[in-house]
Amino acid sequence: MFNERVKLYNDLKDRGFYVRMHAYEYIIGDYKKFKALILIEPFRNVVYVKVLDKNDEEAIKTIIQSIKSGDSQIRIVTF
Numbered sequence: 001m002f003n004e005r006v007k008l009y010n011d012l013k014d015r016g017f018y019v020r021m022h023a024y025e026y027i028i029g030d031y032k033k034f035k036a037l038i039l040i041e042p043f044r045n046v047v048y049v050k051v052l053d054k055n056d057e058e059a060i061k062t063i064i065q066s067i068k069s070g071d072s073q074i075r076i077v078t079f
Contacts, residue, residue: 004070004071005021005024005040007070008038008066008067008070009021011066011069011070012026012028012063015062015066016030017029017030017035017059017062017063018030018031024039024040024042025037025038025039026038026040028063030056030059033052033053033056034052035052035053035056035060035063036049036050036052036053036063037050037052038050038063038067045073045074045075046074046076047067047076047077048076048077048078048079049064049067049076049077049078049079050079051078051079060078064076064078
């Protein structure tokens with residue numbers, strides 16, 4: 001599971017985001033503003049995305065694409 005978490009971290013960084021990872025939580029931003037919090041529950045195969053910047057739909061779509069690129073079967077819940 002650690003490798004998958006690092007892959008997600010690196011993929012988000014490669015897409016231009018600021019990323020702070022701690023265990024199964026990520027803080028995502030664009031170096032100006034926080035965009036989302038990601039909370040992973042690997043044993044339930046679910047990722048929660050707390051949208052912090054509701055005005056930047058493109059960033060949220062990119063974050064979700066990044067999550068799906070690691071596991072297309074994972075359930076993503078946004079709130």
